[in-house]
Amino acid sequence: MPARSSRLVSIVTGVAALLATSLSAQAGTIRLGMTTWVGYGPLFLARDLGYFKDAGLDVELKTIEESSIYMAAIASGELDGMASTVDEIMKWRRPDFCFKSVVALDDSHGGDGVLATSDTKTFADIKGKDVALNEGSVSEFWFNLLLTKNGMKAEDVNIVNMTADDAAAAFIGGRVPVAVTWEPHLTEVRKSGKGQVLVDSSTTPGAIVDTVSLTCSFIEKHPDEVKAFVGAYYKAIDYLVANPDKAYAIMAKGVGGYLADPKDFADAAKGVNFYDKARNKEFFGTPTSGQLFDLIALANKVWIAKGAMKSPVEYKDLVDASFIGAP
Known part of the structure; x- marks a missing residue:
């Protein structure tokens, strides 16, 4: 199997033409691509409860079931980032395609x-x-x-x-x-x-972890928006803990697809651990130690051996932990 990083240029070239009319995000707007997954439910919860809006944000959540398509959309400027697993995004990270994880969403614990x-x-x-x-x-x-x-x-x-x-x-x-x-x-x-x-x-606890990653240029230009986004996400997690049944109904409607039924969403949610602020701080650790550091090292080992990556990705290249303490 060829390295995914070597496929990026051809994919972006092919898709960019379809996205040629895209505009860069306006201040206060964050556009994310993602697949259909129960762990992304709190993003829709924060949107539909108005938490993002209250924080001065217009967050657009776009379901795109193929990672190569949303990655191409990010590279072309159609999207500002993605929700995806740590191992998945590592295969795309290059010096000329810069994005970093700013908050962890969930881990698969039976999902x-x-x-x-x-x-x-x-x-x-x-x-x-x-x-x-x-x-x-x-x-x-x-x-x-x-x-x-x-x-x-x-x-x-x-x-x-x-x-x-x-x-x-x-x-x-x-x-x-x-x-x-x-x-x-x-x-x-x-x-x-x-x-x-x-x-x-x-x-295999901690092996499959989803994060939200944003382009390095977006993070540099809009740090206040990123901080507000993380804070609103944490607020949604607090609501989920306090009101699970109501939250499942809202998230099921938002995520849709095969998770559109609140009962199906609730069943699927049993297989994930949603990450609050405390769990994020624990997971992100430091650039030289901790669960995220270890997961990156493990993914480097697997993907390089498989030929999906040519060289390792370091913590500092993939992570911006400065926002996880957002109020």
């Missing part, structure tokens, strides 16, 4: 999983089998951690490249014996009895 047929007894039993997953995504990153944890290599299985949703559908339809996917597909399989969740992300 991602490996589906397998009912006769699969241990993880080692998938050796030699077809495994459906989205190559180059967090699914591949996480699956490689599981392989290493179980003394296996990618060559021990046959990877079938497809999106996480398609992988789940292929598994449920009996077309593949193993699939790497996420909620609500894990719950669907558990309820239907069509196979099992062989392992989920609760066994």
Whole structure:
């Protein structure tokens, strides 16, 4: 698989023409791209409860299911940043494509999983089998951690490249014996009895973490807006803790898609840990130690070995921790 960083120029060239009429963000406007994921719910909560507006912000949340598309939109100036996993954004970071994580949103604590047929007894039993997953995504990153944890290599299985949703559908339809996917597909399989969740992300705490990252130029030009954004996000987390049922209904409507039903959203939310201010301070650590530092080191190791990155990305290149203490 070619390095994703080498694909950026061609992707941006192709998409930039479609975005040629885009304008740079006005003061007070923050435009983010993201996939459909339960962990991004508090962003919609902050928007729909008026917390961003109260902070003087107009936050535009755009659902774009393919990371290459929202990355191209960021590079062209159509978006100011993205919500995505740490491992995912690392593959795109280059000296001439600068963005940094300013706040952590959640970690997957059971929200991602490996589906397998009912006769699969241990993880080692998938050796030699077809495994459906989205190559180059967090699914591949996480699956490689599981392989290493179980003394296996990618060559021990046959990877079938497809999106996480398609992988789940292929598994449920009996077309593949193993699939790497996420909620609500894990719950669907558990309820239907069509196979099992062989392992989920609760066994690898802190490995799949979502952050909001903004371009370095935006951070430099609009530090007050970034601080206000983080503070409004924290306010939404406080509301979620105090009013979970009401929050789930608002977030389900905002996120939409397969999470549009509040009950489905609530079920999916069981598989994530939402990050408040205290958790952000703990997670961000320092440029030389801590959970985020360790996660970056781990992702460097996995992606460089896979050929998805040519050189390591350092904490200082990917993180701006100056906003996590926002009131």
